[in-house]
Amino acid sequence: MITQNLIIYKFNRLYQILIELDLNFNYEITFFDNQETLNEKLKKIKNYLIISNRKYLDVDNQFILSNTPINIFRLIEKINIEFLKVQFNYQSEVKVSDYIVNLNSREILKNNKKLKLTEKEMNTIIYLFKSENSVSIDELQKKVWSYQSDLETHTVETHIYRLRKKILNMFNDNDFIISKTNGYQIN
Template identity: 40%
Template sequence: MSPKILIIFEHQILFEILDEIHKSLNFKIIKCNKNEYKNIQFDPKIDYLVISKKNITGVKNLLVLEDKIIQLKKLLEIINVNFLKNKFLKQSNIRIGKYNLDLNSRIISFKDKNLDLTEREINLIIFIYDKKDVTVKDLQKSVWDYSPDLETHTVETHIYRLRKKMNEVFGDENFILNNNSSYSIQ
């Protein structure tokens, strides 16, 4: 699960309120001003939300809170809904080589062609793509939760079927490459 960060932009009172209850929140809180915000480096794996009193040009994942009274419970609900919305949008368009992978609908697509995937196939694709070169034992351990000592052909069977599906729909015989000891996706 990726960490969530709430960035409070030039809103001291809000920061102080949330900082008092930070141990009961499911996200980290950072306070910043205009100069500090420019220096923040965002890791694409981190979910973040910026709260400000006014609109900030060029800032993604921005929640503007005007100066009005709002209950803390309602504010936390709004923050969590925005984190969920951002996560949904992020998961709907993951680039895997030339393909788009939508985790929400479990579809991989290229141009006007789509292919439905199983949850296991999605996990397999993401793991291989993220790690670059992975062995059968890596996949057994991380995707299947098998003991690395277990002798099974489950991984090879799933990869064979996935390659076959990709070839039938997209004509791509080289989606998952095998170089004797490991698998990769370019």
């Protein structure tokens, strides 16, 4: 099981209360009041939620607890819900080469640039990425488009052409999907 890290950031009162309660939480609780040490910690962990009493820029997975006092059981419920959201978002991202594909938003990201994908484009990228070898047009027709192999169609080639063009225009990458003699492959 992945450790859930609850980070209390610049909110010492809350940290003291949670430590004093000494409840059997399903997460590890730490306190930070310095951005640099927080950033060092975040480089080492994946599953985290940061609670603070105000919004801080450049802090991801942040839960703002501004309405205090709050019932401790209600607070724990809110923390658990926020951890579920973090887990959902974490599972929705797939690293493909130098890119991140967000399955929820159907976007591909690289260097702070985002490109919206159609469902078929996203499915094509994921299918190509998960395949160890190059994938034939017939296989893509069957697995991504659910077409029968005896149909004469250029759907796959057309979609690959358009997808390559979109990626070239947004990311200046002409080698993301490469053609092999027996099909396509993610580079």
